[in-house]
Amino acid sequence: MALTQAFSYRNGQLFCEDIPLAGLADQFGTPCYVYSKNAILRNFHTFRTAFEAVDPLICYAVKANSNLSILRLLKEEGSGFDVVSAGELYRLKKIGGDPKRIVFSGVGKTVEELEMALQMSLFSLNVESLEELETLIDLAEHKDVRQDISIRLNPDVDTTTHPYVATGFRRHKFGLDVNHVEKIIGLLRQSSHLHLVGLGFHIGSQILNVQPFLDAFLKLKGLVAEFETLGFVIEHLDLGGGIGIPYQDETEPDLNRYAEFVKEHRGEYRIVLEPGRFITGNTAVLLNKILYHKVNYEKHFLIVDGAMNDLLRPSLYQAYHEVLPLEQKEGSIRADVVGPVCETGDFFAHDRLLPLLKQGDYLAIMNAGAYGFVAASNYNSRPRAAEILVDGDRPQVVRTRETFQDLIRGEQ
Numbered sequence: 382m383a384l385t386q387a388f389s390y391r392n393g394q395l396f397c398e399d400i401p402l403a404g405l406a407d408q409f410g411t412p413c414y415v416y417s418k419n420a421i422l423r424n425f426h427t428f429r430t431a432f433e434a435v436d437p438l439i440c441y442a443v444k445a446n447s448n449l450s451i452l453r454l455l456k457e458e459g460s461g462f463d464v465v466s467a468g469e470l471y472r473l474k475k476i477g478g479d480p481k482r483i484v485f486s487g488v489g490k491t492v493e494e495l496e497m498a499l500q501m502s503l504f505s506l507n508v509e510s511l512e513e514l515e516t517l518i519d520l521a522e523h524k525d526v527r528q529d530i531s532i533r534l535n536p537d538v539d540t541t542t543h544p545y546v547a548t549g550f551r552r553h554k555f556g557l558d559v560n561h562v563e564k565i566i567g568l569l570r571q572s573s574h575l576h577l578v579g580l581g582f583h584i585g586s587q588i589l590n591v592q593p594f595l596d597a598f599l600k601l602k603g604l605v606a607e608f609e610t611l612g613f614v615i616e617h618l619d620l621g622g623g624i625g626i627p628y629q630d631e632t633e634p635d636l637n638r639y640a641e642f643v644k645e646h647r648g649e650y651r652i653v654l655e656p657g658r659f660i661t662g663n664t665a666v667l668l669n670k671i672l673y674h675k676v677n678y679e680k681h682f683l684i685v686d687g688a689m690n691d692l693l694r695p696s697l698y699q700a701y702h703e704v705l706p707l708e709q710k711e712g713s714i715r716a717d718v719v720g721p722v723c724e725t726g727d728f729f730a731h732d733r734l735l736p737l738l739k740q741g742d743y744l745a746i747m748n749a750g751a752y753g754f755v756a757a758s759n760y761n762s763r764p765r766a767a768e769i770l771v772d773g774d775r776p777q778v779v780r781t782r783e784t785f786q787d788l789i790r791g792e793q
């Protein structure tokens with residue numbers, strides 16, 4: 382069961398912190414994302430405590446959930462940030478994020494994005510290809526600015542996660558081929574503006590077994606030695622993000638083993654970590670109302686008002702999300718939970734054993750806090766859902782539901 386301290390049943394009603402979710406659904410409408418502020422804080426503290434002994438720079442991966450209120454909350458807790466686009470940098474500018482706690486990752490940064498990053502003088506620009514390095518060398522020289530950079534290497538390690546979110550194997554587009562070290566060094570030697578201070582990796586997402594992180598870390602240490610023999614002074618190692626969370630009944634990743642290993646092997650290097658899902662994944666639900674309970678050829682469908690445009694993970698990765706009623710009910714049915722979008726791939730759950738729910742009942746899609754709203758779209762001209770942040774018994778709208786006007790903004 383995806384119940385946590387933040388989401389629990391009290392007298393048969395599903396609560397977020399101290400508020401019954403059905404009340405929020407009535408008040409703010411559905412579909413609607415509801416976040417627990419204190420769950421976000423708890424996850425951040427759990428992560429920080431696990432790695433306390435290495436005193437890392439924690440750069441929350443903005444892509445997992447980029448709502449300004451959530452970014453502000455994490456900034457106030459002392460988090461840095463990992464961004465992958467100028468849009469994410471713009472969000473951090475809006476909340477007054479400290480550039481010296483921001484790393485910029487991404488396999489395809491545009492010239493405009495690199496210029497924006499250079500202008501902000503970030504903690505590190507994480508370079509992922511030889512051509513990106515060449516482009517950056519030219520830009521930094523042309524603008525006469527000095528910039529610290531890190532090279533994201535592809536450590537060629539396999540992970541047991543969904544193939545769409547594995548990123549550290551040799552056939553993936555991410556990171557630099559470790560056989561290109563000489564070429565990287567050749568380019569860097571030509572530049573007096575770029576300063577190589579870090580090496581890193583990000584091997585994928587939703588990784589529950591920490592062993593691949595340890596393997597990648599040792600490979601990275603080997604490469605650091607290669608760079609240092611050639612006269613470079615590496616200051617930090619960026620281990621990326623990727624720590625998974627249980628969505629069903631999986632065992633939680635052994636954060637302590639990972640942290641202990643890093644502590645033992647890091648030497649004097651500063652450690653940078655980029656967790657996303659771990660911080661926000663289990664902190665939200667997507668509330669839905671059941672529009673129809675349809676039975677076709679003996680198969681039951683609960684057709685809800687949320688859809689793949691609101692939460693794409695099931696359609697994109699066949700990801701499992703627990704589905705819970707906001708009010709506990711007797712009886713049971715086996716049903717598909719599907720949205721109104723005109724795609725058979727628009728579903729939240731297949732063949733799921735659920736309580737006997739009927740038209741008008743509410744249900745929650747659990748663990749929707751990471752890669753949820755950020756991947757929402759207007760497909761089928763559906764306005765994007767509202768987002769509510771709950772603190773104790775106080776709900777705050779942190780993004781209003783889109784209107785039809787929002788749908789056509791900018792169109793002629």
Ligand SMILES: Cc1ncc(COP(=O)(O)O)c(C=O)c1O
Nearest residue numbers: 442486586622623655656657658
């Ligand atoms: C470079 C980089 N860092 C960090 C993350 C965050 O990953 P996760 O949310 O799995 O921790 C990602 C996401 O894939 C990423 O691409």
